[in-house]
Each structure stands twice: as C-alpha cells, then as structure tokens.
Amino acid sequence: MTISQAEKQVRIDLASAYQLAAYKGWDDGVYTHISACVPGEAGAYLINQFGLRFDEVTPENLVKVNLQGEILSGEGPVNKSGFAIHGAVHMARPDAFCVMHLHIDSVIAVSAQKQGLLPISQHALRFYGDITSHPYQGLAFSAKEQGQLIATFGDKKAVLLQNHGGIVCGSSIQQAFYLTDVLDKACKIQLLADSMENVIIPASEICQLTYKQLCCDGDTEGQFEWPAYLGLLNIK
Template sequence: MAETQPKPDHMTDAEWQARVDLAAAYRLVSLYGWDDLVFTHLSARVPGPEHHFLINPYGWLFDEITASSLVKVDENGTIVDPGATNNVNPAGFTIHSAVHMAREEAGAVLHLHAADGVAVSAHPEGVLPLSQTAMLVRPHIAFHEYEGVALDLDERERLVADLGDHDILLLRNHGTLTVGRNVGEAFIYMYFLMKACEIQVKTLAMGPGHMPSQAALDTTAEQAKGLGAAGKLAWPALLRKLERMGSDYAR
C-alpha cells in the first residue's frame, strides 16, 4: 500500500484528498514518460469558497511530488500556505490560473510538453481520425496559437476564449492541456489524448494512413460525449497501480 501520513490539522479533508489525487497524477505522468524535467505543471482547485489552488514546488521532479509537498496558491500564483517552505514558479501558473478562474467547474488542469503531444500540436490538422482513441478525443479539442513562453498575463484572456467549453486544448507548437471536474477526469482526457498522439505519430511515419468513413466519425463523436466519465472507473485502478509499486505519493 502507498505510504501515507495523517492529514495536517490546519487542512480540511477535502483539501487533503485533492492533494493526494494531484500528487498521484504527477507520479503517473512521470510513470508514463510524459514529464519534462521540472517544467510544466498540473494543478487542482482546493475545494471551498476561496480561489486557492495546488501546484508543484518549483524545481522538483514529478516523481518526487507528494501530497504534503504541493503548494497552495491564489489566482495570481502567490503562496497562501501557512508556513510553506517550498517555492513556486508564478509564471508557470499563468495558463492554469486562466482556466481555473474562467471555468468554475475546472477542478484540475493538466499541462504537458510530451513529445508526441507537441508533434501533433504542430500538425496543421491537429489530431487526425487515425484511431478509435483519436475519434473519441477529437470532439473535445480546441486550439490556441503559440504566442511565446506563457509569461504574459494578457494571454490568459485569449487562451480562455480559445478553450471555450472544451476539455482539451492543443497549444500549437507547445503542448497539450486538459481540464476536468476532478483530477481523475482531467487525467483520463490526457491519457486518451496522448495515446491518440502516439498512434498518429507512429502511423504517419509509415505513410498517410487510412481514414474512416464520415458515418464512423459521426457515430464515435456521439459516443465521445461520455469520455470524461471513464475517469470514474480508471482513476481508482491507477491509484491501485501506484500502491502496488509502493509509491509514497500520499504522504
């Protein structure tokens, strides 16, 4: 079982659960090879009336992140944790704060620079319908043009406008982003997206690939409406996987 520690006295049960889930997501991103040293971020909203969020301590590898090491910040990336000793990269929270503040239901936002995702973000058509997985994610995808390293707070408005009510954003020439009502939902969107990107990169290396019929695309688009619900089934299984590995994410 995963090594755990008692919830700190100053923390609500809801915040501790959010911390445990987000720490697990960091470990899983590392496990699947989607991390980028200490760069990119995964964030989660702290349940409650305040606009507080959890994000990784700056300079930590994803496979080092634990529930207690996550840092609580406000919408500007300012640390609000009592007695916090870890630092954060405020610039890294630019993208996350935009989505969290614009989408009240956005319980988690995951942003990656994984190679296959960046490659597909640079393809003129983005995700192509070359696999069942791709056909399931395509209806959820929006696009945002690259404007440089996300340091300009003015970009937040444009990013949110491009995302709209979609749950997946391809950041052109940059990476991938998913939104979920909770960490498990955001992670399942990212898993399906990254699998679609991996298959696309491999398929196009062999040639143009076979395209399905429009009828198949329409049918799968209708079926894709429930994609986020897959997280309810898959997330507990992923946590069991970490526990079997003896991961200490929950401490």
C-alpha cells in the same frame, strides 16, 4: 496547518497524478504543472513546489496558491509564470477542477503538425470536436495571450499549444488524467501512421456518434480507471 478531509483527499489524488505522470514519462525536468481546486475555498488551488521532479511530489509538499500563483500556504517557491496558464483556465472555466499542462513528446509533435489531431483512431475520436489549437507566441504568457487562449479553449476539454505541448482540463483529477492518457495515445498513433495522405478517416456522422458513445460516462469519466492507474504505483 489544519486542512479539511476533502482537501486531504485532493492532495492525495493530485500527488498520485504527479507520480503517475512521472511513471508515464510525461514530466519535463522541474517544469510543467498539474493544478487542482481546493474544495470549499474559492480561488484556491494546489500545485507543485517549483524545483521538485514529479516523482518527488507528495500530498504534504503541494503548495496552496491563488489565481495569481501567490502562496496561501505551504513552502514555495512556485512557478508564477507557469501558473499564468492554470490561473487563466481555472478563472474562466468553473468546470475545470483539474488542469494538466504538460510537455508530452507525442503531443508536442502533433501540435507542430498543421492538421492537428486527426480522427484516425478511436482514441482520437474522444476529442472529436472537443479539442482546439492555440498558436505559439513565445515563452511568457501575457495577459493578452491569456485572453486569446481562453477564447480559443472555449468549453473544450483539450487544447494543443502549437510547438509547445497541451492542456487538458477535467471536472476531476481522475478525468483530467484519463483524458491526458487518451490524448497521449491518440497522438502516438497518429505519429505512427505512414502518411497523412493515406490514412482512413471515418465519416463525420460516425465520428460524432463515436464521440458521444465515448463521452457517455459524463463527469464520472476516469473514475473507473483510476484504481487501475494507482495500481501502477502499488497504491492500495
């Protein structure tokens, strides 16, 4: 299989994201996925082979699929029902180069709280007005629920799937991974708070200011941090 240099780099970065997710304990057996667009191939995406642990994912065994999760190249199988989420987001969000749908313990716990993610930490303020919530409707993602999810998601970077997990999208693999890391920490901090009734929430104007300050890097967000993440895997 002949692939472009751009696709080779995306394969390396995506496999690294899987490896890093395993390192951070974000994996869930052989379930959940991280997908990324294939440069220069409209409607083509890379995703993990179903049945592999995250730490087993390599640039070579990533599978190329279309929006329906059908294999374009590589060795399957792929989890078509799992790609129902990714395909819907990729189709509706041209800005979503990378989509991370994970079952991170901290994110699931906060998704099950009625108030959702509160702006009680600097980490949470990165998502001030930039995160939403989608109600749990069972295991299968129907076409109807896909539409509801996309409508709820809007142009935000993250969505809490109530009682389920989360989705983070980024304009790059690096941004999506970085934002997932920030979301995980924000949720952990919230869970460590003694009581939601006694937490300090900054004034809305301060929350808005901080959000703008934290987003000042724009689409380059996560690029500066990426080499440090890779260092965790001893990748030079």
